[in-house]
Amino acid sequence: MSDNQEFRPINLAQCEPFRWQGVDEFIYKAEDGTASFKDVSRRKLFIESAESGIELRYFEIGPGGHTTLEKHDHMHLVIPIRGRGSCLVENRLFELSINDMIHVPSWSWHQFRAAEDEFLGFLCLVKVDRDRPTLPSESDLERLKQDPQIAEFIRHR
Numbered sequence: 001m002s003d004n005q006e007f008r009p010i011n012l013a014q015c016e017p018f019r020w021q022g023v024d025e026f027i028y029k030a031e032d033g034t035a036s037f038k039d040v041s042r043r044k045l046f047i048e049s050a051e052s053g054i055e056l057r058y059f060e061i062g063p064g065g066h067t068t069l070e071k072h073d074h075m076h077l078v079i080p081i082r083g084r085g086s087c088l089v090e091n092r093l094f095e096l097s098i099n100d101m102i103h104v105p106s107w108s109w110h111q112f113r114a115a116e117d118e119f120l121g122f123l124c125l126v127k128v129d130r131d132r133p134t135l136p137s138e139s140d141l142e143r144l145k146q147d148p149q150i151a152e153f154i155r156h157r
């Protein structure tokens with residue numbers, strides 16, 4: 001399956017834990033050499049451009065890994081289904097457990113991290129037609145890091 005093809009399974013069977021029949025693994029953001037991340041994989045579980053316009057992905061972060069610190073116009077709904085981790089949304093930090101739900105509103109800074117000794121796997125719902133992420137400038141980072149807990153949390157290059 002290519003990266004942006006329609007994919008609308010009625011029943012997507014799990015073939016082993018957190019792996020699904022016919023779903024390929026992609027490298028998270030392989031197309032963007034500037035983004036800073038560590039040990040993240042991405043699987044597309046559902047893509048429907050025409051009708052619903054929604055896309056459901058499964059991301060998996062290895063122990064100690066993290067996604068990119070970014071913001072964008074489109075929103076995310078995130079539901080952890082494996083392991084444990086934490087995230088930054090706007091100016092708040094949250095511990096994540098399985099079956100929580102996180103709303104990442106439009107233009108809010110966000111970053112997800114797995115626990116040091118555990119994977120973090122989560123479902124993430126987005127619209128198919130979405131903008132590219134914006135990465136933080138030096139002044140954005142400075143502003144975010146005014147909160148010492150956020151300064152400690154952020155991983156950026």
Ligand code: MN
Nearest residue numbers: 070076110133
């Ligand atoms: Mn994002």
